[in-house]
Amino acid sequence: MNEEITVVIVDDDPVSIRNLSNDLMTYPDIQILETTTSVEKAQKIIIRQQPDLLFMDVEMPKQSGLELWKSIQSDVHANMRVVFYTAFDSYLLKALRASAFDFLMKPYLPEELDEIINRFRSVFYRSKANMEQSMRRLLADDRKFAIQTVTGLLFLKRRDVLMFRFSESSRCWQLLLADRSEYKLRMSLAARDLLNMSVSFVQISQNCIVNLEHLCTIENKTLECRLYPPYDDIELIASRRYYGKVKELLEII
Numbered sequence: 001m002n003e004e005i006t007v008v009i010v011d012d013d014p015v016s017i018r019n020l021s022n023d024l025m026t027y028p029d030i031q032i033l034e035t036t037t038s039v040e041k042a043q044k045i046i047i048r049q050q051p052d053l054l055f056m057d058v059e060m061p062k063q064s065g066l067e068l069w070k071s072i073q074s075d076v077h078a079n080m081r082v083v084f085y086t087a088f089d090s091y092l093l094k095a096l097r098a099s100a101f102d103f104l105m106k107p108y109l110p111e112e113l114d115e116i117i118n119r120f121r122s123v124f125y126r127s128k129a130n131m132e133q134s135m136r137r138l139l140a141d142d143r144k145f146a147i148q149t150v151t152g153l154l155f156l157k158r159r160d161v162l163m164f165r166f167s168e169s170s171r172c173w174q175l176l177l178a179d180r181s182e183y184k185l186r187m188s189l190a191a192r193d194l195l196n197m198s199v200s201f202v203q204i205s206q207n208c209i210v211n212l213e214h215l216c217t218i219e220n221k222t223l224e225c226r227l228y229p230p231y232d233d234i235e236l237i238a239s240r241r242y243y244g245k246v247k248e249l250l251e252i253i
Contacts, residue, residue: 003029003124003125003190003192004029004030004031005027005029005030005031005052005053005120005121005124006031006033006049006050006051006052006053006188007024007030007031007032007033007051007052007053007054007055008032008033008034008035008036008045008046008049008051008053008054008055009021009024009032009034009035009036009054009055009056010035010036010039010042010045010046010054010055010056010057010060010065010068011035011037011055011056011057011060011085012037012038012039012057012060012061013037013057014037016057016106017035017037020055020085021035023110023113024055024113024117027117029121030053030117033049033051034049039060039061039062039063039068040062042056042068043068043071043072046072046076047072047075047076048171048187049187050076050077050080050186050187050188051080051188052079052080052081052120052124052188053080053081053082053083053101053120053124054069054080054081054082054083055082055083055085055104056068056069056082056083056084056085057084057085057086058084058085058086058088058091058094059086059087059088059091065084065086066084066091066094069082069084069100077148077186077188079188080188081101081102081120081123082100082101083100083101083102083103083104083116084100084102084103084104085103085104085105085106085108086105086106087105087106089105091103101116101120102116102119102120104116144156144157145157145158145197147175147185148185148186148189149175149183149184149185149186150172150183150184150185150186151183151184154175154183156177158197158198158200158211158213159178159211159213160177160178160179161175161176161177161178161201161211162176162177162178162180162210162211162214162227162231163176163208163209163210163211163214163236164176164185164191164194164201164208164209164210165207165208165209166191166206166207166208167184168207170184171187172184172185172186172187172189173185173189173191173194173209178214178231191203191209194209195209200212200213202215202245202246203242203245203246204218204225204236204238204239204242204243204246205236205237205238205239205242206239206242208236210225210227210236214227214228214231215227215228216228216232218238218243218246222237223237223238223239223240223243224236224237224238225237225238
């Protein structure tokens with residue numbers, strides 16, 4: 001398993017957060033992005049981090065987990081799944097109606113958490129594999145495909161893509177098209193997701209993925225990258241680490 005499952009935990013009880021965090025850290029493919037005991041902070045954290053899996057307490061002061069989930073559903077990616085957990089089983093039916101992926105009772109048994117993680121893995125990795133296969137098939141003959149930006153679906157062809165650049169300030173990848181228009185992508189998209197779209201997309205540094213169709217040269221000593229006109233005014237520098245990987249991908253005469 002190459003992909004990590006990203007997680008955010010929301011619970012007003014610090015002890016519950018600590019216990020759940022410790023249990024989740026025993027799974028090698030799970031990365032806890034952030035935790036919070038504050039309902040007020042939770043909304044911003046979830047929208048900013050865009051985790052794959054969200055663990056959220058139901059009974060919290062000021063706003064319940066059910067209400068919080070309902071308020072943010074239009075601002076999170078479609079594949080995010082929520083697991084509600086609480087000591088009150090009366091919330092079970094409400095949680096299911098709120099599109100919960102699963103429900104965990106406090107205190108839970110290790111095998112109960114294990115069952116949820118394994119069930120999520122089967123959905124998560126299968127959807128990742130299906131997405132990669134679909135993207136490779138679509139891009140093989142340069143048919144149009146759709147990519148999800150923060151504002152909506154963008155329809156384009158492989159040759160329309162100039163590069164992807166990671167924005168440290170926004171903490172997300174941004175798509176730069178051949179017409180020089182720029183779009184923010186979902187925070188949940190990782191470099192691996194972008195690279196799996198096409199063999200034409202190669203990573204030249206930690207923060208830059210370029211379309212080989214527009215890449216002209218990489219200087220051996222300076223690692224300066226030049227793009228074909230009219231993009232030869234864009235300054236790009238490859239890193240030594242990724243330059244080696246680019247050379248491995250290509251047939252060099």
